[in-house]
Amino acid sequence: MFKTLKTLLAGILAAVIIIAIGASVYTAFAAPGTNIFSTQSQTAATNGNGNGNGGNDGTGTSVLDIPASDLSAEEAAALLFMREEEKLARDVYNALYTTWGQQTFTNIASSEQMHMDEIKVLLDRYALTDPALAPGQFTDPALQALYTQLVAQGNLSLADALKVGAAIEEIDIRDLQTRMAETDNADIQQAYTNLMNGSYSHLKAFTGTLLTQTGETYVPQYLTAEQYQAIISSAGNGQGNSGGGQATGGQGQGGQGQGGQGSGQASATGGVAQADLTAATTIHGTVVSFDQMGLSLTLDDGSAFYIQLGNSRYSQSIGFAPAIGEGVTVYGFPGDQGVYSAITVTLDSTAQVYAFRDATTGQPLWSGGGNGGGGNGNGGGNH
Secondary structure (H helix, E strand, O other), X not given: OHHHHHHHHHHHHHHHHHHHHHHHHHHHHHOOOOOOOOOOOOOOOOOOOOOOOOOOOOOOOOHHHOOOOOXXXXXXXXXXXXXXXXXXXXXHHHHHHHHHXXXXXXXXXXXXXXXXXXXXXXXXXOOOOOOOOOOOOOOXXXXXXXXXXXXXXXXXOHHHHHHHHHHHHHHHHHHHHHHHOOOOOHHHHHHHHHHHHHHHHHHHHHHHHHHHHHOOOOOOOOOOHHHHHHHHOOOOOEEOOOOOEOEEOOEEEOOOOHHHOOOOEEOOOOOOOOOOHHHOEEEEEEEEEEOOOEXXXXXXXXXXXXXXXXXXXXXXXXXXXXXXXXXXXXXEEEOOOOOEEEEEEEXXXXXXXXXXXXXXXXXXXXXXXXXXXXXXXXOOOEO
């Protein structure tokens, strides 16, 4: 009898402990201030092979750490659209993985789900109704038509499928750049920056896999050649050490190093334009556009010129945000990727000088760990 009672009491005590642990876990995840989407903890599940360029390391800042601001109708509409556009990427990639079995698609689809989740945090914060429907279904008619078109195109061949993936990331980058410029809410800007860094890495993943799998070199369809080249050559090469596992389809690591995924430290010069300061020059022009990665200028002689800055987070950290029409003087050099890279940029209006590379060596000033989160992935396992 005593043995039975002892067994019963032990069972009750175990149940109480389990309930208490469950309550603690629920409290931790449900608490409003919990950093569920810290930019250093969004490591996608990956399981692939190859060498790849990871994206930039995160800041450790959650969108929930940033105070909410008043939301305009345009900002609300942009959040709703971006939620569905990230869903379109996820749904197309899942559909194409079913067709081709190429691991790159399912790996990046997992990352797109996290992009969707980050936007959903903002929808909840601002009490917006989630437009996301079942897989393959969209509230926005234009996105519904685009989904149907892209899946059909991607089903033609593996090469077409990988080009579809790259095109989606180009569209995503372009739309994020547009919407970034239309909001002054810091939490929204943080989320868009995270998503854009992820898209930079996804674009490299798809184009790299296209090259290794088919021998084809991708030609950008929605970004300018200068913008595309700056993205492809911007991220650091290093030995990644991500909890996410091996590189995705030969490109990236830990979810392609998106916005803080992974913890690898980049080498000082890997993946960025190498400096030949003997060819450094000073040029002057007017800003036509600023895409976080570089400047499009109209030079004094009327010609168009693109300046690579190299790291969007670094540009933000030093407060570099030139206005359209601003006159600038750029000291820089032609890099080994064929893109002119800035050492310093001086604004005409204020004479303020922004430094992007060391004036003596051409060394990127963000290279001391700012490009972690990816690189040549040799890790193993699934997150």
